Amino acid sequence: MAHAFVVAVMISAGFRISGGHLNPAVTIGLCAGGHITVIRSLFYWIDQLLASVAACALLSYLTGGLTTPVHTLAAGMDSLKGVIMEIVLTFSLLFTVYATLVDPKKGFLEGLGPLLTGLVVGANIMAGGPFSGASMNPARSFGPALVAGDWTDHWVYWVEPLIGGGLAGLIYENFFIVKTHVPLARDEEAY
Template sequence: MAKIAIGSIHEVTKPDCIHALIVEFIVTFIFIFAGVGSAMTTEKLVGNEVVALFFVAMAHALVVAVTISAGLRISGGHLNPAVTLGLLVGGHITVVRSLLYWIDQLLASVAACALLSYLTGGLALPVHTLAAGMDSLQGVIMEIVLTFSLLFTVYATLVDPKKGSLDGLGPLLTGLIVGANIMAAGSFSGASMNPARSFGPALVAGDWTDHWVYWVGPLIGGGLAGLIYENFFIVRTHVPLARDEESY
């Protein structure tokens, strides 16, 4: 069972944490700007709905792959509170740093959406809401499944030390699962998978319709995936201490 580390508030004063927070803000900002911007573009340009959904899905897939790659070495390129939670329950990040990442990601999302609103002359920001005929429970379950698949992919391709031939492909494969999930569920729940992705547009637009769904679903899905993968599929070999090897 992975042990969750609490950490210390003093982490925020450490250079590596400061660098990580700066990079996490930048890559999350880029992701939200491109992701929300692509959705705004499809609403501005009249066209086929299937083509529009594919356009948004591909935009998210590409920007996720690029921004994870850009942030991987310094912040991990989480971009997403659900990803941070999934890594927290697996023991890969402390509680304190997770909270700092959450604040960072939400601020980056709000900044990106506010800038988009300004640059587009106040064009309406597309807010994640449930499609007609879908109730809250269905929306939560949909987001749980989508985010579970996202975190399972993150663990399998980026975290698992025995990823083998997948090594180096993690950012691209994570981007592809995001794009595929948007194609599959974008017309139903909006396929957020990311509370920060939903929070920025909701705050700037002042529209909180169904917003709680995009916190509860992704956080449950991300937490479950991290818990299950870390404890059932990752095998960590024991490295003996020097005294066990009698090499001192």
């Protein structure tokens, strides 16, 4: 539950600054949907990765050398299953981001996007954590791996956002966001 609430709060806190981008998977999903440029996406990715490394290094220092656990696949979970699991989890996360934060016709969900996104992260962690670690966030996996020097299965946590995040962005943008052309209002001439 801590993950769910901290994600909700951090999205809310950063929403007016960066759109609440905490996660390279979200950034690539929004880039795939045309809501952020490739160049800005690259800068966001760099910032997200540096923030993860800094947080993990600081945590290691403050705790006398303890490291943040590294995402790895559970026993019996091969790489293909891990990638598929992370694609599904990341897709559901990005679908929620699009439905509650990006879609201009949010309806009654207006203002609930950060909380609902956080709750999906929490639910995905409970469902997928025992199998793939439920990263859904390459930055969340990168910082601990770098600080611990443990790159076991790390590639899985980079392949999945490219597929899951990008796929969700493309699908939601092209099939669920209704784009209509509204003619500009014109002054009518009085006769």
